[in-house]
Amino acid sequence: MNRTQPIFTEQTECQDCYKCVRSCPVKAIKIEGGVASVMDELCIFCGTCVEICPASAKQVRNDRRHVEQLIHASDCKVLVSLAPSWASEFPDISSQVMISALLQLGFDGVSETALGAQEVSTHTAQLLHEAERGCWISSACPVVVEYIKKYYPQHIDALTSLVSPVLAHSMMLKQYYGEECQVVLIGPCIAKKKESDEHPNLLSAVLTFEDLRNWLSKEGIDLQSVVLSPDARFIPQAAEEGALYPIDGGMIDSMKIEGELHGVRSMSLSGIENVVHTLENFDLLQSDDNVFVELLACHGGCINGPKTQHRYATVSKRLHILDRTKDLVREIVRTPALTIEHHFPAEPSQQEPFSEIRIREVLRLTGKYRPEDELNCGGCGYNSCRELAAAVLAGKAETEMCVSYMRQLAQKKANKLIKTMPSAVVIVDKQLKIIECNQNFAKIAGEETEALFSVREGLGGAVLEKILPISHLFRRLLQSGDDALEQDIHLQGRILRCSLFSIERERIVGGILHDITAPIMEKNEITQRARQVIQKNLKTVQNIAYLLGENAAETEMTLNSIIDAFHDDKTQA
Secondary structure, eight states, rough: OOTTEEEEEEEGGGSOHHHHHOOOOOOOOOOOOOOEOOOOTOOOOOOOOHHHHHTTOOOEOOOHHHHHHHEEEEEOOEEEEEOOTTOOOTTTTOOOHHHHHHHHHSSSSSTTTHHHHHHHHHHHHHHHHSSOEEEEOOOOOOOHHHHHHHOGGGGGGGGGOOHHHHHHHHHHHHHHOTOOOEEEEEEEEEEHEEEHOOOOTTEEEEEEEEHHHOOOOOOOOOGGOOOOHHHHHHSSOOOOGGGGTTTTTHHHHHHHSOOOTHHHHHHESHHHHHHHHHHHHHHOOSSOOOOEEEEEEEEEEEEGGGGGSSSOHHHHHHHHHHHHTTTTOOOOOOOSOOOOOOOOOOOOOOOOOOOHHHHHHHHHHTTTSSGOOOOOOOOTTTOOOHHHHHHHHHTOOOOOOOOOOOOOHHHHHHHHHHHEEEEEEEEEETOEEEEEOOHHHHHOOOOOHOOOOOOSSSOOOOOOHHOOOTTHHHHHHHHHHHHHEEEEEEEEEEEEEOOOEEEEEEEEEEEEEETTTTSSSSSHHHHHHHHHHHHHHHHHHTTHHHHHHHHHHHHHHHHHHHHHHHHHHHHHH
C-alpha cells in the first residue's frame, strides 16, 4: 500500500471480488495474495476503481494536512484555485458564501480556475488558426493526457501543446502575487493530484470536493450559516467564459465566444468509453479543415468528476453552469497573456505480446487444455481466458482468479473429502433432495441404497425422505436459519447421532451421521498400535535423543503407560 500515490488500496478492506479489474479501462490493477492494488505506472487516474469498489478499499489520497501545514507554516500567500464545477457541486451556495468559508479555513484568497481556462482557450484558438491542416485533441483533461501518453503514444503529437487550465491559472496567480505564493486546487478530479505531484513548483496541492466537505465539517463550518467576509470576492477578478469548461463542449463554446473558429471543425466527446473509441479510430479522421476534438474522461464533463457528491442529474448540473454565463456578451476579444506551451513526453506502457506457448502453459494451469475449455466468463475481471493468462505472465494476476477453475477445484476437493470421511455424510438442498453423499451414508441407509449408490455415485437428485427418515431434521434447520443442529435418532435398533450444519443458510444443509451404538476401536487395538509406534520409532528416538533430551525418554514412557493402563483395565475386566 503506497499512500503517497493519488489512489491506494486499504488492503484489509479488499474483498477479492475483482470488480476493479473488471471496470478498469486499462487494467491497471495488480492482484497479489488476493489483494487488488493500483499499478501507478499503468494508471490513468480516472477514478473508476474508487467509484465501483463495494468495500471502499480503493481510497484517494487526502492532502488536507499538507495544506494545513502550508497555511500555518508559510510566510507567503496560500491561494485557492476553485474549479468551475463548484457551481454545480454546491448549487445552493453563492460565491460570497463559498469564498467566506474558504477564508475561514485560513486561505489568503480564492480565485477561479476558469481564469486559466480562458487563457488556454485563447492559445488553443490561435494554435488552430495558425496550424496546418490536421486533427487536434484538447490537453485540458489530465486523464485523457495520461491515456494518450501511456496507451496511444502514436497520437502524442495530436495533443495541443499547452498546459492544463489549472497550471495556466497557477502561472497567472504567481505572476500577480509572486512566485513564492502557494496554489491549492479544489475540484472533483483525482488525476489533478498526479498533475500536482509532477508540477509542485506550480501547484502545491489538490483537494477534492469530498476533502473540502470533510474539512469544513471538522472545523464546524456550516455553509448554510457562514458569516460573509468583507473580502468575499474572487481575485484578481471573476471569470467569464472559462466557467463553461466543466461541461462537455464547454471549451469549444468558450473559444467561440472569444471569436469564430473559421476553418475549424470541432466536436466534443465525453466518457472514457468514447475516449477509447475515438483514439482507436483516430487515424480514420480526415478533413479538408483543421479538426479539433474536445475529449473529457467523465460523462457530461467535470460536473460528473469522480469526487463529485452526486454523479447524476447531468442536465440539472449543466444548467447550473450555463446560468453562470448566460449574461456574457456574444464575443469577447482576448489575446494570449502568458507563455503556457508544454511538450508531453510519451510514456508507453503496453506489454509486448507473449508467445502462444507461454499462454498455453498458463491456460493449462487453470484446467484449460482445449479451446472449448476457455469459457471467457469474465469472472476474473478480464474479457477472456487468454487475457487473464497474459496478465498472469505480466505479473498482474494470479491463476486463482479463474473463478470457474477454482469452483471445479473446490468441488473436486470437497468430493474427495466426502468420499474419504469415515463418517456418513450427506448434503441436501432446500427441496430436501440429495446434492452429494458418500458411500458410508449409503451403507447406513441399507443394502438397497448401497446398490443404487454403486450405479449412481453421490445419489444426486434422490429424495432424502425416501432414503432415510431424517428429512424432518434437515427441514427444521432450513426453516430456522440456524447454523447447526444436533440430535440422536433411533433407527432399526441403532442410535444415529445426526450433526447438521448450514452451508448456505436456508438453501443448503450438510449432515454428518455417526452410528454411536458401534464401538469405534477396541482397547486391545489401541494397545497394539501403541506397541507398533514404539517399535517403529525407537530407532528414530535414539538418533535424536541428544536433541530432545528428556523429552525422548518421556515420549517412550508415555506410550508405555498407555499400554500398561489398557492392560490393567483388561486384567480387571
